[in-house]
Amino acid sequence: MLELLYQKPEIYRILVPLPENPLKTLNSYLIKSNSRNLLIDTGFNRPECYEALIENLKKLDVDMEKTDIFLTHLHSDHTGLINKIAHKNSRIYIGKIDYEYMFENLEGFNWEESEKRFAEEGFPYEIIERLQNTNQAKIFAPDEMFESLLVEDNDKFFLNELEFTVIFTPGHTPGHTCLYLEKEKLLFSGDHILFDITPNITSWLRVKDSLRNYINSLEKIKKLEIKKTFPGHRAHSEDVYNRIDEIIEHHKSRLLDTLEVIKGNFSELTAYEIAGLMKWNMRGKSWSEFPDNQKWFAVGETLSHLDFLINENKIEKFKDNNIYKYKLK
Numbered sequence: 230m231l232e233l234l235y236q237k238p239e240i241y242r243i244l245v246p247l248p249e250n251p252l253k254t255l256n257s258y259l260i261k262s263n264s265r266n267l268l269i270d271t272g273f274n275r276p277e278c279y280e281a282l283i284e285n286l287k288k289l290d291v292d293m294e295k296t297d298i299f300l301t302h303l304h305s306d307h308t309g310l311i312n313k314i315a316h317k318n319s320r321i322y323i324g325k326i327d328y329e330y331m332f333e334n335l336e337g338f339n340w341e342e343s344e345k346r347f348a349e350e351g352f353p354y355e356i357i358e359r360l361q362n363t364n365q366a367k368i369f370a371p372d373e374m375f376e377s378l379l380v381e382d383n384d385k386f387f388l389n390e391l392e393f394t395v396i397f398t399p400g401h402t403p404g405h406t407c408l409y410l411e412k413e414k415l416l417f418s419g420d421h422i423l424f425d426i427t428p429n430i431t432s433w434l435r436v437k438d439s440l441r442n443y444i445n446s447l448e449k450i451k452k453l454e455i456k457k458t459f460p461g462h463r464a465h466s467e468d469v470y471n472r473i474d475e476i477i478e479h480h481k482s483r484l485l486d487t488l489e490v491i492k493g494n495f496s497e498l499t500a501y502e503i504a505g506l507m508k509w510n511m512r513g514k515s516w517s518e519f520p521d522n523q524k525w526f527a528v529g530e531t532l533s534h535l536d537f538l539i540n541e542n543k544i545e546k547f548k549d550n551n552i553y554k555y556k557l558k
């Protein structure tokens with residue numbers, strides 16, 4: 230599906246299907262201009278995504294040789310097709326930190342380390358094993374690394390008269406970036422700010438407190454003047470400020486719930502057990518009925534809240550028989 234969302238500049242949304250994924254679709258944006266175009270995010274490295282993207286780019290009469298690509302963050306639903314879609318003359322922009330992380334992912338280092346880390350947090354090994362071959366983030370990632378222009382906070386680049394500013398917004402991923410058109414007051418928010426669903430915040434290797442970073446990155450966006458926000462999934466919106474407040478409130482209430490679960494139990498719990506005792510919006514399914522990948526996300530999200538509470542000095546973490554457990558401080 231193709232939709233013209235904005236006239237000046239000309240912004241199209243290409244809806245890329247994400248089969249068997251609760252996100253359902255990805256918003257890939259095309260900013261069209263006379264001489265060069267910019268494509269933001271690509272879809273998974275799988276045929277269903279490729280066909281939808283190519284077909285719509287054709288409808289728009291886009292010549293990839295004259296099209297640059299901006300990747301908001303490392304996740305495979307945003308980057309997967311990069312090698313298949315980019316022309317050798319396309320400039321590819323991506324945040325430096327996420328690019329380096331992606332490289333390590335491709336080499337396999339981060340997956341192994343994350344699996345080991347989750348096992349130490351009480352995550353059952355048989356689920357980890359099942360996930361090794363079904364994790365979409367892993368199987369639909371780009372097949373190899375690509376040459377790109379590594380961008381950092383406040384870097385600027387042009388597309389004819391349009392001036393884009395890169396806004397570093399770590400949280401959802403360690404090096405997530407948004408793209409801002411300052412003069413036009415338009416924001417491409419990637420997965421930093423979504424309107425119909427709450428962006429997943431997880432605990433990342435070598436990141437001390439993802440949730441703290443995420444909240445700081447939300448506050449950072451609040452200071453910009455924004456008329457319209459184009460997110461990585463689902464609907465766009467004119468009121469980013471209200472949504473930022475809602476998301477911050479959501480995490481505050483999840484932090485309280487996490488603390489309540491720890492308080493309400495006499496024995497010390499693992500992160501996996503804490504996740505199982507939290508409330509999740511999963512169409513009435515109980516924890517034991519959760520699909521494997523949803524358990525993985527839920528535990529990641531719980532870990533990010535636990536990291537935050539540790540840094541706030543509310544709880545502490547200790548090792549018991551090679552497994553981490555949490556208790557009040």
Ligand SMILES: [Zn+2]
Pocket residue numbers: 302304401420
């Ligand atoms: Zn994402």
